[in-house]
Amino acid sequence: MTAVLPEKYTVRPPTTEDARTILELVSAYNTSVIGFADWTLDDAVDGLTDESFDPARDGWLVFEGDRPAGFGWVAGKGDRRQLDQDVVADDLALERWLLDRVEERARELGREYGQSVVQLDAVAYQADTARRDRLAGYGYARGTVFHRMRIVHDGPVAAPEVPAGVTVRRGTPDEASRRAAHGVLNAAFDGQFGFTPRSFEEWQASQENHSAFDWSQLTLLEVDGEAVAMLAANDQFVEDEDCGYVGRLAVLEKARGRGLAKFLLRDQFAVDAANGRAGTILHVDTNNPTPALGVYLSVGMQAVLVMEVWRLEVAV
Template identity: 30%
Template sequence: MRLPDGLTARPLTLDDAAAVTELIVAEELHDVGQVDVTVDDVVSEWQRPSYDIASSTLGVFDGDRLVAYADLVYPDFGYTGVLPTERGRGLGTALAPWLEALARTRGSALISNQVPRDGAAHRLLAARGYRERWTAWDLELPEGARVVAQPLAEGHALRDARPDEHEVVFDVIETAFSEWRDRGTLEDFAAMVWGRPGHEPWNLRVCTDPEGTIVGATHVYLTGDAGYVARIAVRRDRRGRGLAAAMLADGFGLARAHGAVRCYLATDSRTGALGLYEKVGMVISSAWVNLALDLGPS
């Protein structure tokens, strides 16, 4: 990989989590005008048992300062980031083929990335032959907007998940999410949910039916002064009863009670949930595009 004179590259370590977070923050402020990432987000991704940071990352440094990086988060999905002040030096162009080659060695048929629509990364990947797969959105419940409590179907209840229910929560959420992506593992899920730095009992909520069976779950936490609904799912056979709207209002209400000034979440065109979120008062704050490159044989 050819880099501009004076720059060096090496695999990242957990000690680089803060520097990576600072780089992502700079990119988000520049590209979409808001910041929705913390160092805990980076650490929770990197601490997954299925993930190896040493073989999945490459950081580019100017002295001790991180100026760009690449991260194959999953065998077919990766991130690249370049400080806005360092763009135009060919760093993204150098990192993209490194990430593609790494995905190919892991047996992936494609490599994908999700970037702000019409931004610099979108243009770079499109020029490399990446195709668009779906649109994604960040949605926000603006500061001062009222969280309207939604009625639960008769006999249903919302409460914190107990530790002995964690595996059931995993199954409910991953079964729902596997309708449009590969099912994850319990170990990775645990690292990113109840193993996330700073996790508290209210961060994981369940919806139970009249028999006490868990039929839905919500994962919500604070990122700075914002409440983030990271995961929300209802069993397929219990949909259409208004449970998701009630669970969403519950999650936002708890985030507000714990100090959140605004609340947000992310969704995409595969889920069909955009209308639900807009119905409870959320507005689109940024649009993203998922792009993929089909990989040839290694």
């Protein structure tokens, strides 16, 4: 049975002018669970302006009188078989209503893109046992676990030696180099949990919408003129953590075992330390089919936060 919105609430689509209101809602929840906001105003604006998100159809901002009481959204990439969502509400009846809106919109997106089933993913902090239990009660199942990894920079970090036979290209100012990075990313992450291949145009638009990113922060590694590895860094965690962030690290299967991932990580550590950052952060899927977690631990990174992805299969 579909939940009914309690009469005390009103709802409307969000706009970019609501970014600070949404930030306050999300930050209050995050702080109640993990002790800090873990979100910024730029994060809120980026989400509302991403090309994959249609505010009029994909978001719901709820008020009790003038007081913001809840927010929910759903969005997908590529073929929309896998969709991401989040719901924040201070009332369980409102939470259920928002989740119903998310599932209803997920079915619509599935039909629009010719899917018979879509996978709806929600991220929960592992510390929030109550929310995890509720998601399980709503029919979600735990899909994977992500660790937020961090390394602290107490001073300058020496740049690593470039592996033999490897050419390092810093920045991707032209379309050809961006297409090369996009190709490495799609090939290296193919089949991994939650990853949806995107067209070059969609991926490029998303990168350019991200306020913390610019193309100078993308590094390519080439062997014999072919791009075989990439690292895309950004400033997402500079404002709140004073840390650089590795958004994506990808190495083609045929180029693995040569130390390219470790080189790219140590290279980024040196860049972040030279820029005065207190550390470097990244996220890793602990069920990754590659030995990614071991690589990050081997270069001195440590887990500082644990998040779980809960998945619901929605028949279209």
